[in-house]
Amino acid sequence: MKKTTFFLLVLLSLLFISCGGDIKISIFTRDLSDVMTSREQVLYTNVNMIVEGLDDENDIEFLRRNLNGFSNEHTVDYNYSTSLSFDIKAPILKEDSDIDTSNDLIIITGKTQKGKTDYYLQYNQALFSRINNYIYSTHYQNIDLKEFKLKFEINNDERKTVTLTTYSSYVNGKSYPFAHQESLNERDRINIELSEIFGKYISSMDDELYPIFSIE
Secondary structure, three states: OHHHHHHHHHHHHHHOOEEEEEEEEEEEHHHHHHHHOOOOOOEEEEEEEEEEOOOOHHHHHHHHHHOOOOEEEEEEEEOOEEEEEEEEEEEEEEOOOOOOOOOOOEEEEEEEEOOEEEEEEEEOHHHHHHHHHHHHHHHOOEEEEEEEEEEEEEEOOOOOOEEEEEEEEEEOOEEEEEEEEEEEOOOOEEEEEEOHHHHHHHHHOOOOOOOOEEEO
C-alpha cells in the first residue's frame, strides 16, 4: 500500500510540473519610431525563446506550423536540462491596430502621450493555450509564462540621442526597482531584464496594461 501511495504521489507531482525558459527580444529604435509616425503600419522584430523540456522533431514541427517566423531551432543546455532554442517574429504596432496577429505569440504596441511613447508587451493568450495544450497532451507538462525570464536588447540606430525609461528592471545587470532613465546616443545598445515580480505581472495581465519601457 505504501509503495502504491508513493508512486501515485510521484505521478501527481509530474502532472503539475510547469516549464519555463527565456525570452529575449531585439528592438531597434528606428523601427519603433517608423511605426509610431506611420511610415510603416507594422514591423517585425526578432525574438529568441528557450523552452525547457522540448527537444524532439514533433515539437519542432508543431511550433513551425503555429508560430510566425519560427526558425533557427536547436537544443541547448538550460537550467540543467536539455531545452529547445528557436527564433520567432513579434510585430511592433500602434495601439488599436487592426493587423492580424493570430500567429504571433508576442505583440509589442506603442502609445504616444504627454511627449513620450509607452511600449507594452502582450501575449497572444489563444495561441499560447493551443501550444500549452499540445505540450500537456504530449509531455504531461504545462508551460507557465510566469516562469520565463523576459529580456530586451534595445539598439539606438537613429541619428539622435533618445531617453529610455525602464520600470522595475535590471539595466545592463544593475537593479533599478522603480522608474529609471538612460540616455542612448546613436549606436548605443542596452540590455534590460524585467524583475521577476514585474515579469510575472506582465504575463498575468489581461485588459490592464503597464508599459515595459518608454522613449522620449
